[in-house]
Amino acid sequence: MSSATESIDAILKKKYDAGFITDIEQEYAPPGLNEDIVRFISAKKEEPEWLLEWRLKAYRRWLEMKEPRWAKVSYPEIDYQDICYYAAPKSKDDAPKSLDEVDPELLATYEKLGIPLHEREVLAGVAVDAVFDSVSVTTTFRKKLSEVGVIFMSFSEAVQEHPELIRKYLGSVVPVSDNFFAALNSAVFSDGSVVYIPKGVRCPMELSTYFRINAAKTGQFERTLIVADEGSYVSYLEGCTAPMRDENQLHAAVVELVAHKDAQIKYSTVQNWYPGDENGKGGIFNFVTKRGLCEGERSKISWTQVETGSAITWKYPSCILKGDDSIGEFYSVALSNHRQQADTGTKMIHLGKNTKSTIISKGISAGHGQQTYRGGVKIMRGASNARNYTQCDSLLIGDKCGAHTVPYVDVRNSTSKLEHEATTSRIGEDQLFYCRQRGLAEEDAVSLIVNGFAKEVLKELPMEFAVEAQKLLGVSLEGAVG
């Protein structure tokens, strides 16, 4: 074994910095899933009858469905009767009162990530209203948003306040029977976010889940619905940069986006759920269904994701390009270290004329990590002059990881044009040598090269996220030298 390999091993064994547990008394539904649990959740949320029916329909469909096993990930059988489908924090009394009570190592991680102080408190589960009045912050934002007519609230609130909106759009992009995990989510989803941008409004600020995390402690089955009406624009940030505190391992979310005529939605994710330890023990199973519908002409949906966490990632944010001249984009950086497995990619379905899609995917595998890009591009008969460009590159660090590329291409229109290219290679010894020669530490050199590799995607992220994502890549890869 070369000395380089030894040093890789040494540093790859580094522990997850943010592994901590906070005990909060929670209100649980008994474990297991049956129609009563679905009714219980619905009743807890004081939901209208139609929504309960919708959940039950999803539950019944779910019973008939089989867990998909086509992804290149392996994990033990999930016992769906052993999971609590409803857990709400009962009181905030047991939460840490201030940052002083929080694990210093965790704080150090936040420091590295450059998360602003008050956000750190929210993320660390500090009972924020005692220390920092985030409620008023939320209210300030809400006031500013409501002035322009933007709706931004938790799912439960929206069901009460804007039932017509929910009824119209819920399940319109991801139908209940779409897939096993989407059906499960539809039956038992606990909460989530709803955004509505009215006609012609450019949302005055970037909406982020950060500021809502305390208002409604989102469970592992959250649901997001974003509707951009004609000519509007919104940028939505989904941050999971904090370790998840839940004991439960399964996370199955659904995100639905609808962009009407001339509307634009930009959806950015930085995901850093607990990835498990270096032996692959623990960690989040992240089975997420994300899909956007470019409903109107000239609409545009752009997905950007930085995936560094989770033991298993199963996620394919997709676009249905229905409106003529609509645009779909997917930018992704996924990193798997230790025993992490990621099977992620996108699906672009071209229905309208002159529709365009761009896919840029960068996968990085280190340690025993397994990384799969799985993408589908479909150009249907009516999609004249459709255009797709796909590029997916993989970077390998260490000789025990794997990188796989599985694109599916299906073209049925002769005026369309499609290009796909992919490369796989490892960090060049000459690149490393060059950096080392100029006095960079090995770790910094790797971080520099990895960030350069991912730059095309990182530049799509909103400013504050980009900085965080860059640091996150560095932290997750710390020491993984090739």
Next chain:
Amino acid sequence: MTDSSPKTLIQSLPSSFEAGPEWLRLLRGRAADALRAGGLPTKKTEAWRFTPVRSVVEAVFSPAEGDALSVVSALPEGVTARSLREVLESEPGLLDGRLDFAGTPEHFAALNTALFTDGLWIDVPDGTAVDTPVEITHAIGRAGVSYPRVFVTAGESAELTLIETYQGETVGGLTNSVVELDVGRNAKVSHVRIHENAGMQVGRVDVRQAADSVYRSTVITLGGALLRLDVRSLLDGKGAECQLDGAYLVEGEDHVDHHTRVDHRAPHCRSNQTYRGIASGKGTAVFDGIVIVHRDAQKTEAHQENRNLLLSDTATIHTKPHLEIDADDVVCSHGATVGALDEDQLFYLRARGIPADLAHAMLTYAFLESIIDRVGHEPTRTRMREALIARIPHGDEIREVT
């Protein structure tokens, strides 16, 4: 065995195998058991999801007579070609452990293993370089099922060019072929395969390569009601190199489906795949290629490219080039494109007074001809060009300008 009523493929499997040497009976028995247990693929089988395989699996065929293969060219010196049936009878132990080296065949290859009655064994001894190509013609004239089987062994530092042609106008029949090539250390084998038959065909090519060997495959497919070909190469020895090329032309309601798989099992191997296809009419063209780089196959270089022209709105192209990489010191890439003929190129030709349909034909021809260009042996190239020109409109005019 003498029952001559039409049967589906699975029904045609006998309950026991009595003829031939014991190892072959065992092999056939295992293949038949696997088929009875797992059946033939359906649309739900991932590797078969784009192939309209039901039309084959559910069809009934009259049992075919013995399969006849004929060697067209006079055999060049040094090469022996023997009937498999004859070898199995006269020297029953000779091919034990050599035939079916890929092991546990599945689906149609298993069916061939269970049911082939005769075939060819072509052997090139150590150190023998054969300049003249060996040509095998599979003339498919019946509506039944035929199971051609070809086994090629190239010894150490041997060299061979093999040309296979599949011909026939009969639409209803099925050809289920298996070709195995065992390429020895430092040997060089070029393998050209031309599909011109109109009927249904399912084929499998299995290659095993020892250290420093070179295998080049060029497949030309000119239509076919249903054609499915799997070419698999196993790079088993250090420094082996393989090149898999293909060109396909799909018209009418044809379905043409090419699958490739390269397994890099040893370090310092190289592989290169280039497939180009054209789909028009209501045709469907599928390319599904995979490169697997196993854990210890460091210093691998693997490239894969699939380019397609889609010439009508009723035609469909599926392409799925994929990579599975478990070693880190590798350089791998793949690319795929689907598009129409280049407007600029068309304009260039039109501006020089070439009529639109001829310009179309020229560009179409040139697109596929670039694959033929990669074949090293000049007479073989000419042979392939002629086969392609015969299928393209304005063939005579194209021949004049090229």
